Amino acid sequence: MADTTTPTRPSRLAEFWQYFSENRGAVIGLYVFAFFVILALGADFIAPHDPTVQNRSATLQPPFWQEGGSLEYLLGTDPLGRDILSRLLHGARYSFFVGVVVVVIASFGGIVIGLVAGFAPKWLDTIIMRIMDIVLSFPSLLLALVLVAILGPSLLNAMIAIAIVLQPHYVRLTRAAVMTERSKDYVIASKVAGAKLTRLMFKTVLPNCLAPIIVQAALSFSNAILDVAALGFLGMGAQPPTPEWGTMLAEAREFILRAWWVVTFPGLAILITVLSINLMGDGLRDALDPKLKRS
Template sequence: LFIGVIVVTISLLLGVTIGLLTGFFRGALDAAIMRVMDVILSFPSLLLALVLVALLGPSLTNAMIAIALIQQPHYVRLTRAAVMSEMGKDYVTAAQVSGVGKLRLMFVTILPNCMAPLIVQAALSFSTAILDAAALGFLGMGAQPPTPEWGTMLADSREYVTRAWWVVTMPGLAILITVLAINLMGDGLRDALDPRLRRS
């Protein structure tokens, strides 16, 4: 769970900041940044995480950084789209006419109205972060001994599959139950925060 919290926090902060800037200040920089995000999203996330961890060195900290960097394009695209849809609304025009500064307009006026999809994405990214960290740990590129981590536990217990099945089963069940619970929470948040689903 610590891994999920750190990864979501880093990717959310980076993605929201970049998304706000690209949605608010349109132009060549916006186009260039979004093309970079598209390239990152075009590759499998685990493959990119493996490449980054191989460059940074295998450790739990580097694994969390790699997963966060790979997840932040989702937040960039969501934030940018939400900002662009909010920019034409009356309350934004009124704030601009009243002389509100750009930073206050972005972070105080617009951002709070863009949070609903970001909260849902954060909940779903939490489970993805846990799965990716477990996969990296299983491959020996995540947490290193003696740091306890579910993927590393699965890798270390492979030789006991036939003699002590519960040694392999328990970390796997922990991953399954945690990811399932977080996904169900994400679905509930989506239903609660999306007005179209509330009406239906």
């Protein structure tokens, strides 16, 4: 007797992981990112020293494997005698916090404006998109610098500025997805059934537009870390003695030739973190975009 049982379809999470895990770079990026997140969350317990405490008798001490180094300061000290390893661990917390806040603010505002533009009359849609085009016409870092200069140098103002700069990307992406979805049968059926505009926007159309937005959020996370580090390096972001990676680079730039470790380790932290997030973004795109999935 023939077997008439139909194979069970894997859950959405299992299907997502199947496609995501096919990208080895994305899996490696996920593990590296998770490792950095664990370090950031446990910085208070892992860091061997207070990141702001100065030891004037141990300024510019090299890493432990180099002549003159010690196991007390594994990665050496900065010009003020502060432990670099401890500052890196606490700096990861600041960087990830900035990334989360910027992505939440930029995506929330961008999604709402994009939905409004997608369902608005043509004249209002045109006005919204031209404003977004004007914002996008400026170099992102330059615009963020101008906004921080107006608001005042601080980590909070840097986050606000970066969120404003990244928001137009979400607006354009959401609007494009809405324009594609609103002509489909399920949306038309909801209109005929008498669904209100807000329900149509947020409950009917938005869930089907989330895939590209999630990928954009991952890429925006890495951009936010880079931008806040750049603003910190220019003195417009986090202010000393905050252990933020960009600020660490700014404080050590005049010691590059005689103390390589003071700039190398913060630079590597930024490089590895951003690279791992970008690799994860590629995996998310492969897993969430149905056009890239193999049948």
